[in-house]
Amino acid sequence: MYHAIVRSKVRALWRVTGDGSGNYHPAVAMAAPDLRFRFIGDSVLGAELRGPEAFADWFEQANRRFPGMRLTLTDVVVKGWPWNTTVVVRLRIDATLADGSRYENEGIQWVRIRWGRMVEDTVLEDTARLERAWQRQELATSGT
DSSP: OHHHHHHHHHHHHHHHHTSSSOOOHHHHHTEEEEEEEEEOSSSTTOEEEESHHHHHHHHHHHHHHSTTOEEEEEEEEEEEETTEEEEEEEEEEEEEOTTSOEEEEEEEEEEEEETTEEEEEEEEEOHHHHHHHHHHHHHHHHTO
């Protein structure tokens, strides 16, 4: 029963944070004071940071760089108990870039939750595809 509740809450959270509106606040509200967030890879969104404030800053940057980006949860797996829950999410990412082209990607998120607070969040995405999209975005917005 616990796993079904967590899956439902994760799906609801992704419906809000992934709808393209830029509303990342519910995700930041789940962050524990010692949250460790990593976006793996050398890309414009690559990061390794700690704490809810830095997490919120990362979301703000991501939303500025890719406004309207939509994140659709396609699968979620939950294991563990309230004091040490692991959630693995598979995501589909899509956006319309400033030049009118489409950006599509997929990613995996690995989250550890302790008593309802996110203590670890690691995201893996195809960073080569992300970088190509960022280059197109930069060209379109820089006017060159």
